[in-house]
Amino acid sequence: MKTKSNINIVASICLLAAVGSVQAALPLNPLTIPKYKDPLPMPNKLTAGKLTITASEFAQQVLPSGFSPTVVWGYNGTYPGPTIDVKRGETTTVNWINKLTEANTTLYNTVLSVDQTLNWANPLGMMVSLNIPPPYTGPVPMVTHLHGAMVSSDSDGHPEDWFTSDTSPLGKKYKYLNDQEAATLWYHDHTMGVTRLNVYAGLAGFYLLRDDFEKSLKLAGNSKDDPKYEREIVIQDKSFDVNGQLVFPSDGVNSGIHPFWIPEFFGDTIVVNGKTWPYLDVEPRRYRFHLLNGSNARFYTLNFPNGLPFWQIGTDAGLLDKPVKVSELTLAPGERADVIVDFSSAVGTEFILNNTDKAKAPFPDGDAPIPDTTGQIMKFRVGISVTKADKTFNPAKIPTPSLRADNPIVRLTKVAPAKVTTRTLTLNEVQGAGGPLKVLVNGKEFSAPITETPKEGATEIWEIVNLTADTHPIHLHLVPFQLLSRQAFDVDSYQSVYDKIDPVLQPNPEVTPYLLGQPQPPDANENGWKDTIRMNPGEVTRIAVRFAPTDTRANVLNAQFPFDVSKGPGYVWHCHIIDHEDNEMMRPYKVIRTKK
Numbered sequence: 339m340k341t342k343s344n345i346n347i348v349a350s351i352c353l354l355a356a357v358g359s360v361q362a363a364l365p366l367n368p369l370t371i372p373k374y375k376d377p378l379p380m381p382n383k384l385t386a387g388k389l390t391i392t393a394s395e396f397a398q399q400v401l402p403s404g405f406s407p408t409v410v411w412g413y414n415g416t417y418p419g420p421t422i423d424v425k426r427g428e429t430t431t432v433n434w435i436n437k438l439t440e441a442n443t444t445l446y447n448t449v450l451s452v453d454q455t456l457n458w459a460n461p462l463g464m465m466v467s468l469n470i471p472p473p474y475t476g477p478v479p480m481v482t483h484l485h486g487a488m489v490s491s492d493s494d495g496h497p498e499d500w501f502t503s504d505t506s507p508l509g510k511k512y513k514y515l516n517d518q519e520a521a522t523l524w525y526h527d528h529t530m531g532v533t534r535l536n537v538y539a540g541l542a543g544f545y546l547l548r549d550d551f552e553k554s555l556k557l558a559g560n561s562k563d564d565p566k567y568e569r570e571i572v573i574q575d576k577s578f579d580v581n582g583q584l585v586f587p588s589d590g591v592n593s594g595i596h597p598f599w600i601p602e603f604f605g606d607t608i609v610v611n612g613k614t615w616p617y618l619d620v621e622p623r624r625y626r627f628h629l630l631n632g633s634n635a636r637f638y639t640l641n642f643p644n645g646l647p648f649w650q651i652g653t654d655a656g657l658l659d660k661p662v663k664v665s666e667l668t669l670a671p672g673e674r675a676d677v678i679v680d681f682s683s684a685v686g687t688e689f690i691l692n693n694t695d696k697a698k699a700p701f702p703d704g705d706a707p708i709p710d711t712t713g714q715i716m717k718f719r720v721g722i723s724v725t726k727a728d729k730t731f732n733p734a735k736i737p738t739p740s741l742r743a744d745n746p747i748v749r750l751t752k753v754a755p756a757k758v759t760t761r762t763l764t765l766n767e768v769q770g771a772g773g774p775l776k777v778l779v780n781g782k783e784f785s786a787p788i789t790e791t792p793k794e795g796a797t798e799i800w801e802i803v804n805l806t807a808d809t810h811p812i813h814l815h816l817v818p819f820q821l822l823s824r825q826a827f828d829v830d831s832y833q834s835v836y837d838k839i840d841p842v843l844q845p846n847p848e849v850t851p852y853l854l855g856q857p858q859p860p861d862a863n864e865n866g867w868k869d870t871i872r873m874n875p876g877e878v879t880r881i882a883v884r885f886a887p888t889d890t891r892a893n894v895l896n897a898q899f900p901f902d903v904s905k906g907p908g909y910v911w912h913c914h915i916i917d918h919e920d921n922e923m924m925r926p927y928k929v930i931r932t933k934k
């Protein structure tokens with residue numbers, strides 16, 4: 339007890355020292371940042387094996403040269419972290435090391451205000467007696483989650499599995515079996531109540547999982563081809579001060595209750611692979627891009643002004659059955675798109691990848707992006723010749739070639755167990771005097787007892803009723819799912835029935851009597867394995883989830899994971915607007931293991 343209150347005093351003194359620097363620098367006007375000066379950075383590559391990956395703080399040239407380097411956090415000294423490139427079946431262990439010590443981190447002191455009134459990692463176990471506790475400034479808690487990985491929950495990066503630099507043994511060893519279909523995964527921090535801050539600081543990277551089916555397609559960037567024709571692209575929005583340092587708002591909307599938490603962070607500057615508004619020189623040929631929205635809360639609707647299409651070949655969790663041609667691509671935080679862009683018709687031109695005015699912030703009814711800043715992502719400069727003939731997979735061939743000829747997506751609608759569990763779940767926002775006080779999944783806080791306990795091998799339908807005014811990208815750990823439909827419902831009538839129940843103790847009212855119109859099928863480019871899906875306001879989103887590996891055949895009803903799925907702390911499902919996730923829009927869930 340005594341130690342705790344001493345620590346509290348120390349923290350308050352630290353705060354006093356820090357406040358000055360928080361307010362010292364003026365915001366950097368994004369219009370004064372020259373665009374398209376630096377090339378798109380290519381993350382370092384790591385392959386499978388026994389890896390050690392260390393998170394630390396360092397300065398990196400995020401803004402163009404001429405500006406000061408920006409203090410960020412990253413893995414193995416880079417932001418974004420190295421891309422881990424593995425083949426199916428190659429087990430990888432990563433010893434995640436935390437060198438974000440109290441002495442070596444300035445971001446928690448100067449930029450990122452840890453809101454101690456949230457349910458958060460609380461490394462010093464401080465009992466905060468003040469109504470408005472100061473921001474925490476000790477060693478940084480971290481835990482890494484591999485988003486999209488089918489892993490044992492003791493390697494999943496459970497939000498309460500965080501540790502600090504002074505935990506012994508140093509670091510946490512996670513094991514990734516990589517026994518799943520090829521997909522664009524990514525890893526990022528997942529610490530309880532501070533994920534939005536730790537990811538904003540830079541703790542994110544790609545993890546590309548390959549398999550033989552993918553290899554046989556000869557996609558651009560395939561090993562026989564030149565790897566530079568395959569590029570990963572993570573889009574994030576940030577704000578800077580005139581010293582080139584990160585800025586993150588700390589004026590809570592309900593400051594008497596949560597002094598620093600804000601419902602959504604929107605930056606005024608676009609950063610791609612750790613660089614503001616970069617360019618990429620390409621040859622007039624096909625490229626494969628792994629696109630990731632790694633932002634806190636901003637959605638993007640990407641489009642090329644010259645009408646060049648994206649041929650989407652993969653979703654979050656694997657290849658589509660066939661390429662889908664789209665001229666516009668919307669990505670919510672956490673979502674990925676695996677696309678092919680053919681630059682051969684754009685010889686010698688340069689153009690910008692835009693973020694169109696459909697990408698409102700908040701989505702879908704907030705402010706449109708500003709055309710000269712958040713409305714632009716990066717520039718492509720197309721050369722006049724190719725270094726060698728392009729023999730890679732051509733998605734534009736007629737008829738459209740299959741991506742999974744011998745290995746079509748197992749459709750969960752074809753799985754026919756005797757009984758399907760359907761869960762009616764809700765998304766809720768709790769209003770305070772100044773705006774949202776917290777956001778909930780299923781009317782419950784994280785700490786309420788677990789309510790979702792599916793059985794291993796079972797297929798379930800989750801009907802998620804969005805009672806808020808925003809689109810929430812909902813993500814499940816452990817398994818991807820398939821979108822069945824979205825359907826409008828009468829929000830006010832449902833809400834009035836819902837208001838009469840106690841959501842912690844009683845089941846949610848059925849939504850069927852309130853449905854409106856027809857269920858809408860998934861968009862063609864969502865019709866594959868998804869692990870993060872947009873759930874729009876005024877709609878019920880239905881997903882089918884099977885608690886089994888994705889390539890389990892439809893007639894196998896008792897599939898198991900290649901590990902004990904009941905072991906460890908369990909899994910979570912949550913909104914991937916990480917500002918929401920940090921303030922209760924996340925629930926634990928556990929899978930019950932079947933015995934054979």
Ligand code: C2O
Nearest residue numbers: 483485528672813
């Ligand atoms: Cu990408 Cu639970 O997160």
Ligand code: CU
Nearest residue numbers: 484485486815
């Ligand atoms: Cu995840």
Ligand code: CU
Nearest residue numbers: 810913915918
């Ligand atoms: Cu949300």
